[in-house]
Amino acid sequence: MHVVVNAAMSADGKLSTREREQVAISGPDDFDRVDALRAESDAVMVGVGTVLADDPSLTVDDDARRERRRNAGKPENPARIVADSRIRTPTDARVLDDRAETYLLTSEAAPQDFVAEITESGAEVIAAGDQRVDLAAALAELESRGIDRLMVEGGGEIIFSLFEAELVDELSVFVGPTVIGGWKAPTLADGDGFVDDFPELSLRDVDGVDDGVLIRWDVC
Numbered sequence: 001m002h003v004v005v006n007a008a009m010s011a012d013g014k015l016s017t018r019e020r021e022q023v024a025i026s027g028p029d030d031f032d033r034v035d036a037l038r039a040e041s042d043a044v045m046v047g048v049g050t051v052l053a054d055d056p057s058l059t060v061d062d063d064a065r066r067e068r069r070r071n072a073g074k075p076e077n078p079a080r081i082v083a084d085s086r087i088r089t090p091t092d093a094r095v096l097d098d099r100a101e102t103y104l105l106t107s108e109a110a111p112q113d114f115v116a117e118i119t120e121s122g123a124e125v126i127a128a129g130d131q132r133v134d135l136a137a138a139l140a141e142l143e144s145r146g147i148d149r150l151m152v153e154g155g156g157e158i159i160f161s162l163f164e165a166e167l168v169d170e171l172s173v174f175v176g177p178t179v180i181g182g183w184k185a186p187t188l189a190d191g192d193g194f195v196d197d198f199p200e201l202s203l204r205d206v207d208g209v210d211d212g213v214l215i216r217w218d219v220c
């Protein structure tokens with residue numbers, strides 16, 4: 001499986017505010033690039049923190065891109081994946097609507113009545129890990145279901161865990177023309193953080209997009 005992490009951060013490295021409210025950091029050209037990246041992916045993944053904060057749809061906006069997917073024999077939207085160890089995804093979350101297939105990655109600690117409720121909402125539950133989602137095992141399970149190209153949109157906690165598990169192949173970051181600030185505002189990689197064995201990145205390219213910069217790295 002090829003895993004691409006894509007996110008937008010402020011010039012000071014924040015993904016959103018200390019209140020975890022969504023901020024449009026990207027401009028129109030970057031949002032369009034993100035839409036194209038979604039359309040090229042088999043699935044788009046977020047952590048449940050992002051579902052609770054943003055209630056994203058994770059679908060492809062552009063009609064022509066959806067039509068191209070249909071013409072290629074694919075579902076019009078990529079599958080949606082939420083890492084949600086104990087099932088905190090609300091049953092009325094947009095990721096559970098019928099516009100795309102949805103997988104919830106959970107752990108053995110997920111209450112069985114929640115599993116039943118979420119399955120009834122139409123999502124497929126994949127349990128991997130005791131207390132937290134074992135991302136390597138869950139991604140291997142997704143690969144066996146035909147997901148070869150995975151785009152991860154965040155947030156900071158799930159991005160850190162994917163780097164920690166050495167599962168990221170590519171990182172693209174849009175650095176936008178704004179300053180958010182705040183010790184408690186989420187950053188690109190939160191979690192426990194590394195103290196050594198830092199993941200190394202190899203610069204692929206840098207482009208001016210909107211009033212910011214798009215930086216793309218391969219993970220070494």
Ligand SMILES: NC(=O)C1=CN([C@@H]2O[C@H](COP(=O)(O)OP(=O)(O)OC[C@H]3O[C@@H](n4cnc5c(N)ncnc54)[C@H](O)[C@@H]3O)[C@@H](O)[C@H]2O)C=CC1
Pocket residue numbers: 006007008009014015016017019020021022023025046047048049050051053054083084085086132133134135153154155156157158159161186190
């Ligand atoms: N600017 C951008 O591009 C983006 C910004 N955001 C922002 O990020 C914030 C949400 O980020 P976070 O709070 O960090 O939440 P997150 O979206 O990274 O989800 C973290 C949650 O995922 C679950 N999880 C299950 N297994 C896990 C594992 N192995 N490792 C880590 N987490 C696991 C846990 O419940 C954990 O609390 C929101 O404020 C949202 O607006 C989110 C996505 C993109």
Ligand SMILES: Nc1nc(O)c(N)c(N[C@@H]2O[C@H](COP(=O)(O)O)[C@@H](O)[C@H]2O)n1
Pocket residue numbers: 006007008022023024025026031034046050054055056057058059153154
């Ligand atoms: N690429 C990007 N730029 C920003 O400025 C952002 N705030 C985000 N946020 C991500 O996009 C998701 C919203 O998805 P929908 O448009 O509702 O499908 C949000 O949940 C974050 O993952 N991304």
